Each structure stands twice: as C-alpha cells, then as structure tokens.
Amino acid sequence: MDINITKKQIADAAQTAYDYAKGVTGGANANYIPFLANIDPQLFGLSVMLPDGTAVNLGDTDYRFGIESVSKVPTAILAMRQSSPKAVLEQIGADATGLPFNSIFAILLENDHPSTPLVNAGAISACSMIEPKGDSDAKWTAIVDNITELCGSAPQLIDELYKSESATNFNNRAIAWLLKNYNRIYDDPAMSLDLYTRQCSLGITSAQLAAMAATIAAGGVNPLTGKRVFDRGIAPKITTLIATVGFYQNTGDWLYTSGIPAKSGVGGGVLGVLPGVLGIAAFAPPLDSAGNSVRAQAAVKKFMETLGLGVMNGDRVTITE
Numbered sequence: 001m002d003i004n005i006t007k008k009q010i011a012d013a014a015q016t017a018y019d020y021a022k023g024v025t026g027g028a029n030a031n032y033i034p035f036l037a038n039i040d041p042q043l044f045g046l047s048v049m050l051p052d053g054t055a056v057n058l059g060d061t062d063y064r065f066g067i068e069s070v071s072k073v074p075t076a077i078l079a080m081r082q083s084s085p086k087a088v089l090e091q092i093g094a095d096a097t098g099l100p101f102n103s104i105f106a107i108l109l110e111n112d113h114p115s116t117p118l119v120n121a122g123a124i125s126a127c128s129m130i131e132p133k134g135d136s137d138a139k140w141t142a143i144v145d146n147i148t149e150l151c152g153s154a155p156q157l158i159d160e161l162y163k164s165e166s167a168t169n170f171n172n173r174a175i176a177w178l179l180k181n182y183n184r185i186y187d188d189p190a191m192s193l194d195l196y197t198r199q200c201s202l203g204i205t206s207a208q209l210a211a212m213a214a215t216i217a218a219g220g221v222n223p224l225t226g227k228r229v230f231d232r233g234i235a236p237k238i239t240t241l242i243a244t245v246g247f248y249q250n251t252g253d254w255l256y257t258s259g260i261p262a263k264s265g266v267g268g269g270v271l272g273v274l275p276g277v278l279g280i281a282a283f284a285p286p287l288d289s290a291g292n293s294v295r296a297q298a299a300v301k302k303f304m305e306t307l308g309l310g311v312m313n314g315d316r317v318t319i320t321e
C-alpha cells in the first residue's frame with residue numbers, strides 16, 4: 001500500500017509517544033557499571049530525524065548519556081567501510097546468539113561462527129578489525145571520526161564512565177582472551193578491549209543518535225551534512241544486524257511488537273532505523289531485565305503504532321510537508 005504521511009503527523013506522533021512514555025514507569029538503571037547506577041532515572045528524551053534533516057526533539061535530547069552498546073552499530077559500519085560487509089560476515093558473523101549480550105557460552109557454543117558485531121564478543125572483534133592495526137591512538141581516532149560523520153557532530157568521552165567501566169569489566173576481559181583462543185580477534189586483545197570499553201563510554205545525545213539512525217535510513221548520506229558517509233550497500237547489512245540482535249535476547253519480541261529494527265544500550269539509549277523513511281532515538285536510564293530502556297521502548301513503539309508504520313508492513317511510505 002502507498003502511505004503518505006505529513007511532517008506534522010510525524011511531529012504529532014512524536015509528541016503523543018513522548019507524553020505516553022513519560023507516564024511509563026518500571027525498570028532500574030544498570031547497576032553493574034557504577035557510574036550508570038547514579039544517573040538521574042527521570043531523564044527522558046525522544047528524537048526523530050527524516051532523511052531531509054527535519055528533526056523533532058522532545059525532552060532531554062541534549063543530555064549526553066553513555067552510548068554503551070549502541071556504539072556497536074557505528075563501529076560495525078566502520079569495519080564494513082574499511083574492509084567490506086563480506087569480511088565482517090566472515091571474520092565476525094551475522095547470527096543472533098539468542099543469549100545475553102555478554103555471554104561467554106555464546107563464544108564456546110558457536111566457535112566456528114561466534115557472533116555478530118552487535119554483542120560484546122563480536123564488538124570486541126570489530127574493534128580489533130579497525131585499521132590501522134597495532135596503533136591504538138589511530139584506531140581510536142578512526143572510531144570517533146566515524147561516529148562524528150554519522151551524527152554530523154562529535155561525541156565526547158565521559159571519562160568517569162570510562163574509568164568506572166574499565167575498573168569493572170572482568171567479564172569482557174574474559175571474552176577478549178577467549179576470542180584470542182579461538183582466533184577471532186585480529187589485533188592485540190587488551191587493546192581491542194580497551195577500544196571497545198572506551199567507545200561504550202562515549203557521551204552522546206538522543207538528537208545525535210537520531211541523526212546517526214537517519215544516516216542509516218537514508219542509505220549512508222548524513223541528512224545534516226549532506227555527506228555520503230558509507231556506501232549504500234552497507235545500509236541493508238547494518239540494518240539486518242540491528243534487526244536480528246539489537247535488543248539482545250528479546251530482539252524477536254521487540255521487532256514483532258514495534259515493527260522497527262532498533263539497537264539499545266545499557267546507558268538507556270535506543271536507536272531505531274526505518275529504512276528509507278526515518279531515524280528515531282530515545283533515551284531513559286531505567287532498563288528491563290534484558291537491559292533495554294523501558295521508557296525508550298514505550299516511546300518508540302507508541303510512535304510507530306500511532307503512524308501505523310512497520311518495516312515488515314510492505315508499505316511504500318512517502319513524507320510530505
């Protein structure tokens with residue numbers, strides 16, 4: 001079916017979703033990273049961006065929160081830009097593990113095809129793939145520059161979060177060395193882990209994440225800068241990864257009920273991509289038991305439902321003034 005939506009309808013749906021989700025309670029801040037446990041649980045922002053750069057921002061959309069697992073999306077894109085989608089498939093994989101994001105079991109069970117770049121093991125592998133190999137500073141610059149190009153503005157390291165995470169990331173240290181054991185890490189394991197931890201500690205706003213989402217939805221062209229950030233062919237690959245594992249072990253339920261591929265992080269952020277149509281991001285710290293923001297989920301779902309949109313609906317969507 002052909003569906004036409006006006007920009008006003010999009011703004012109204014965002015307002016409806018924001019008002020609805022503001023009243024949704026429940027969940028708790030991530031507590032295994034001390035810094036995150038202390039973030040104000042009332043913070044809440046919702047941002048939408050269209051491929052032409054039109055933006056809707058409601059609530060705390062300028063607040064810089066820890067990007068956490070959402071950082072796995074840009075770094076997977078960077079690995080595809082530098083190598084290729086095929087190399088990422090061969091060296092990391094593209095299958096959902098069906099297990100928690102930090103699972104050791106997943107590595108043991110699937111050692112011939114261990115992961116996807118969107119869970120911890122695969123994300124540490126992705127950091128190891130980033131060029132130039134062996135040069136931590138240059139790799140870090142490449143990771144941050146890529147995020148800046150995707151958002152149209154720079155993220156900022158939250159030093160306290162980086163320290164908090166580095167001091168407590170024992171499980172991830174085990175993952176890095178297990179990957180080494182299975183020849184699934186392509187640079188120094190300790191350096192790759194440190195880059196992963198640092199990228200998770202970047203502060204980002206929901207407005208920036210919506211721009212990143214819109215860049216993916218627009219097939220690689222950033223709506224704010226007009227610059228082509230990545231080849232068009234990468235967009236369906238990254239969106240596939242997001243659709244299959246973006247919400248950890250609840251990904252199927254999420255896609256089934258929301259209709260939008262989305263990636264969440266334990267900092268409370270969610271980035272959603274409706275290919276060809278729009279990018280959306282929401283942020284609220286309290287998480288459900290799988291590690292997904294309760295309010296952000298409620299807001300994104302309500303937005304999709306209000307507009308009658310869904311990636312599997314088979315509709316041709318056009319947006320007009």
Ligand code: GLU
Binds near residue numbers: 067068070
């Ligand atoms: N830095 C976090 C970790 O590795 C990210 C987890 C997440 O957001 O899923 O545990």
